[in-house]
Amino acid sequence: MIQHLLHINHVSKHFGGNVAVSDISFSVDEKQIFGLIGPNGAGKTTLFNCISGFYPVTSGDIIFDNKTINNLRPDEVCHMGMARTWQRVKPLGSLTVLENVMIGAFSITNATRDAEEIAIEQLRSVGLTDYAQKIAGSLSIGLKKKLELARVLATRPKMLLLDEICGGLNHTETETILDIIREVRNKGATIVFIEHDMKAVTAICDWIVVLNSGEKLAEGTPEEITGNPEVIAAYLGGGHNA
Ligand SMILES: Nc1ncnc2c1ncn2[C@@H]1O[C@H](COP(=O)(O)OP(=O)(O)OP(=O)(O)O)[C@@H](O)[C@H]1O
Numbered sequence: 001m002i003q004h005l006l007h008i009n010h011v012s013k014h015f016g017g018n019v020a021v022s023d024i025s026f027s028v029d030e031k032q033i034f035g036l037i038g039p040n041g042a043g044k045t046t047l048f049n050c051i052s053g054f055y056p057v058t059s060g061d062i063i064f065d066n067k068t069i070n071n072l073r074p075d076e077v078c079h080m081g082m083a084r085t086w087q088r089v090k091p092l093g094s095l096t097v098l099e100n101v102m103i104g105a106f107s108i109t110n111a112t113r114d115a116e117e118i119a120i121e122q123l124r125s126v127g128l129t130d131y132a133q134k135i136a137g138s139l140s141i142g143l144k145k146k147l148e149l150a151r152v153l154a155t156r157p158k159m160l161l162l163d164e165i166c167g168g169l170n171h172t173e174t175e176t177i178l179d180i181i182r183e184v185r186n187k188g189a190t191i192v193f194i195e196h197d198m199k200a201v202t203a204i205c206d207w208i209v210v211l212n213s214g215e216k217l218a219e220g221t222p223e224e225i226t227g228n229p230e231v232i233a234a235y236l237g238g239g240h241n242a
């Protein structure tokens with residue numbers, strides 16, 4: 001039976017007079033790959049920050065795994081099985097690739113040996129085994145994005161929030177990341193995916209929500225969204241990678 005894992009229920013987030021997120025509602029089903037798209041400044045990252053406990057919501061409720069999580073801290077949300085990546089990847093640059101992923105693993109174990117085992121397994125799953133002992137800061141952007149993915153996977157999340165994980169990547173690198181995401185979903189995780197590359201979004205997402213100026217403009221299947229005149233006018237027709 002399909003179950004909702006995440007409910008966004010009339011969520012708003014104001015920064016002073018700036019309404020970044022305005023009365024947004026939607027639900028994400030278990031094992032879905034769910035796309036969150038929209039123009040720059042639409043409120044996508046702000047919504048992620050609210051969901052993952054980095055910003056308190058101004059109003060509304062966020063329900064994850066049948067629990068209201070509005071007032072939880074980021075580490076508490078993470079312990080419930082939700083992990084997020086950052087639009088601007090920020091690995092601990094002076095640590096090795098392996099150590100960065102072990103930090104993710106330490107959210108589910110206190111034992112160094114276990115953390116190392118989990119990290120090695122996740123580095124393998126994203127194809128970074130050969131880079132384990134490299135200093136994270138020395139990696140290319142494409143490899144840093146894979147490292148970011150390995151770090152969140154090491155928390156063994158039920159749900160991953162991916163904020164432009166393919167941003168700045170070439171076609172081949174994007175394809176590799178999409179394959180990893182499909183694999184992660186096939187193993188049982190649920191994914192919410194923010195991305196501007198419409199080819200990537202339509203290739204991978206089961207369901208898409210479009211935000212525009214903080215409001216929900218539309219939701220539907222990739223076919224419905226790419227054929228929606230309002231979405232085309234507000235976003236897809238505007239010179240993006242549609
Ligand atoms: N910490 C903050 N303080 C004040 N305003 C903020 C803050 N974070 C975001 N905003 C504002 O909220 C609005 C939405 O920004 P957000 O970063 O969520 O957009 P986005 O959809 O992720 O855009 P992009 O595609 O460019 O990443 C913008 O007007 C932004 O200036």
Ligand SMILES: [Mg+2]
Nearest residue numbers: 044045046087
């Ligand atoms: Mg953003």
